[in-house]
Amino acid sequence: MRLALILLLLTAPLSAAADWLWGGADEPMPQVQVAEPFVEWRTGPAVGYPVFHTSEKGEWLTLRMRKTSWLKVTDRKGREGWVHIDDVQLTLDGEGEQVSLTNPRFDDFSSRSWEAGLMMGEFEGAAVTAIYGGYLLTRNLSAELWGSQVLGSASEIRMVNANIVHQPFPHWRISPFFTLGVGHIFIEPKATLAAPDDRDNSIGHAGLGVRAYITDNYFIRAEVKDYKIFTNRATNEEATEWKIGLSIFF
């Protein structure tokens, strides 16, 4: 009898320590209660994975992790699976209110504050790759910073640009815009050519383009820009560029 009591006294703190060590149930993980008749569990975070379990109305699920639009959940029996965010949005929290998690929709597109993207296209016949980041100052106006690399058969060009973008119809799904900006261009001729030295000049540009919302938090962006290169020779140079790419917004 005493042995049992001693065992009990010894094991109780040990199991508590084990919980702490392995990060057991005491971590404050958000829990939600299923309010629909059932929610489907998949084996992985995509619709391609099979449904292997369902939770009924009233069951409590612990939200462990999120990957894109999927949440990894565990139930009271320790089972693990992935539930789509649309299903989690229909569950209730501890106070009986509907859960709301960030799930970017078209509504968020017009009220975004940051955007960033990657674009490719042609700059005077040569391939151009560009990345950019932008901040929306107002619903219509944003400021952007660009870095571009142009790889042609005669030279390699690097450009940095800062520009202001105006979109007259921010709430349109396909929204046109105008842009104006300034920057700097660095031109390095190819090694195999007996070309003149490297040069760098200031540039100014104007352009127009369109943003087209696709889904979640991304959109396609396409634009045409006309660059004026301010050389220190008698005439300035001009270059036309078009690009298309994918952007994300936050």
Added chain:
Amino acid sequence: MENRIKHILLSVLPLAGLLAFSPTVSAQDDDRPLIEPDVRPQKVDEALIDTENFEIGAFAGIINIEDFESSFLWGGKLTYHLSETFFFEANVGFAEGGDTSFEKLAGDVRVLPDDEREYRYYNINVGMNVLPGEAFLTENYAFNTNFYLIGGAGATDFAGDNRFTINVGAGYQVLLTDSLSIHLGVREHFYRIDVLGEEKTSLNTEVSAGLSVFF
């Protein structure tokens, strides 16, 4: 007295057993939790949910640089998962070109100085998970997998110049855990080069394996 001892024995022992082995018991089929938790779940705080849409990794493999033998290749990559299907991936890779056949046959001729044989590339790609699946290790254990197609553009710094490079390929990803994965991939890199006479399209095949971590 004996009765009382028996009573204590019978009531305490099973309790001790229950507490000591409660994880095993609760893992069985009984739906009702043994001890109802008296902590009431609170409002869902989104900040407590770990979002893992980024992936960072390293890879190593072999790249066949056209005319310049095959070489060991290593590099790193950063991935952002836009959705369950699409992702952005940025790569950097490093290798070193070998000798051309001409250099080997002609003896003391060098087409390129050694520092121009350094092969470096970067590329930015869009990938698409086309065949999500599971790989079964044992009867009860499966790894999630993805087969993906990927393509994009970037630049290759080789033979003295930065060359615009397009790459396309495919990969197989095995998720060891939700946060750790293995990649096996094949890529074809295309660029124009005129180092050996006429300008031509150089095709460079890369085969690599890598490890990545989600964060």
